[in-house]
Amino acid sequence: MSTRLLAALAVVATLALASCGAPSTPDFVKKTAMGDLYEIAAGKIASEKGQSEAVKQFGQLMVEAHGKTSDELKGIVKSENLKVKMPFRLDRKRQKLIKALNEAKPEDFDELYAEQQVKAHDLAVELFDEYAEEGGNAALKQFAANTLPTIRQHRREAEKLSQ
Helix, strand or coil, X not given: CCHHHHHHHHHHHHHHHXXXXXXXXXXXXXXXXXXXXXXXXXXXXXXXXXXXHXXXXXXXXXXXXXXXXXXXXXXXHHHCCCCCCCCCCCXXXXXXHHHHHHHCCHHHHHHHHHHHHHHXXXXXXXXXXXXXXXXXXXXXXXXXXXXXXXXXXXXXXXXXXXX
């Protein structure tokens, strides 16, 4: 192999390794805050528009649980003096998810909400697990580790909603 090809392969391998592992602290904070914003908005809709009592109760649980984690996250960002601009409104992707919930026919709502919740909690488990293992801020690592069992429980509950 040529030296240039080997050098190029080394760069590609380095970039691939760099993209693995925990998100940066700012990314973790932003993704967590965005997840909380989405969960609170979706939960409010579910608690009102849900067809089953289980969906309504789960929606209310999401509003309360993600309000709590959002407050805890803000407290850590402040106490750790992290220079991270937290989102205050939903990104386009999550706006589309909320729009789909708002526009869902009553007979389709519970299934759509449950499907969104399973996916959202799958992403959250991955994010929190990676940060708890390899994150760059000790207070946020502890927050991630402490919150992970609850996220996993919510994931299991969301799965039950879809059945």
